[in-house]
Amino acid sequence: MKGAIRYSLYLVMGSQDCRGRDPVRVLDQAIDGGITLFQFREKNSGLTLRETVSLGERLRSLCRERNIPFIVNDRADLALLLDADGLHVGQDDLPVRQARRLIGPHRLLGVSAETVEEAEQALREGADYLGVGPIYATATKPDAGKPIGPGAIAEIRQRLSSPLPIVGIGGIDVAGVAEVIRAGADGVAVVSAIAGKPDPRKAAVELRQAVERAAGAAPGPAGFDPR
Numbered sequence: 662m663k664g665a666i667r668y669s670l671y672l673v674m675g676s677q678d679c680r681g682r683d684p685v686r687v688l689d690q691a692i693d694g695g696i697t698l699f700q701f702r703e704k705n706s707g708l709t710l711r712e713t714v715s716l717g718e719r720l721r722s723l724c725r726e727r728n729i730p731f732i733v734n735d736r737a738d739l740a741l742l743l744d745a746d747g748l749h750v751g752q753d754d755l756p757v758r759q760a761r762r763l764i765g766p767h768r769l770l771g772v773s774a775e776t777v778e779e780a781e782q783a784l785r786e787g788a789d790y791l792g793v794g795p796i797y798a799t800a801t802k803p804d805a806g807k808p809i810g811p812g813a814i815a816e817i818r819q820r821l822s823s824p825l826p827i828v829g830i831g832g833i834d835v836a837g838v839a840e841v842i843r844a845g846a847d848g849v850a851v852v853s854a855i856a857g858k859p860d861p862r863k864a865a866v867e868l869r870q871a872v873e874r875a876a877g878a879a880p881g882p883a884g885f886d887p888r
């Protein structure tokens with residue numbers, strides 16, 4: 662599974678991000694639009710743990726049907742319960758080594774990093790990819806801290822002692838994609854630029870085209886199937 666991961670367009674989402682719509686429907690549309698990876702991030706939504714598990718099961722089975730890797734945010738217990746393809750942890754979450762011990766060697770482990778030092782430690786302790794951000798200002802994560810800009814990606818990319826996939830996250834929309842990719846990211850992770858839009862499919866198509874264009878791939882014609 663690890664080798665097959667495509668980081669181009671990573672949707673991070675929970676029910677709190679979907680403007681009252683069914684998250685399963687939003688995810689389905691985002692998959693139609695060309696997302697390559699999904700993270701279930703249920704935060705302060707008011708769902709009980711039981712409701713979270715139940716929603717996670719529905720999202721997980723959609724990802725399985727549509728062949729999209731399914732990552733769980735923060736909680737190793739939920740990742741195991743849902744037989745997720747991976748777990749994402751930040752600097753205040755389960756330590757990377759312990760997270761790795763819980764999920765085993767085969768599931769993907771993503772780690773948030775803002776600096777070269779955090780990135781280097783994540784690499785040493787068993788991370789498979791880095792989420793670097795917040796790149797731009799974001800209202801989605803009030804505790805995200807000040808934007809670090811695309812330059813942080815360039816610095817981590819250049820100074821990391823061995824290569825690791827990087828996704829930029831935080832305030833990224835179509836206009837911000839090129840800078841993030843040109844700084845050295847393998848892809849972009851977004852919440853509101855897909856889940857907060859009236860047409861999540863169209864939003865995903867446009868983001869995916871922007872990623873491919875910035876990565877130097879030939880831009881497809883309007884309405885192309887980006888997968």
Ligand SMILES: Cc1ncc(COP(=O)(O)OP(=O)(O)O)c(N)n1
Pocket residue numbers: 671673700702704734735749750751752753754771772773791792793794802828830850
């Ligand atoms: C891909 C990706 N990158 C970064 C984060 C942020 O993780 P964290 O800092 O732990 O913050 P929360 O998402 O838990 O609020 C992420 N979730 N995904």
Ligand SMILES: Cc1ncsc1CCOP(=O)(O)O
Pocket residue numbers: 673794795796798799800801802805830831832833850851852853854
């Ligand atoms: C989860 C997370 N981690 C750093 S910024 C952020 C929120 C990203 O949301 P948006 O794409 O809407 O700015």
Ligand SMILES: [Mg+2]
Pocket residue numbers: 734735749750751754
């Ligand atoms: Mg976290």
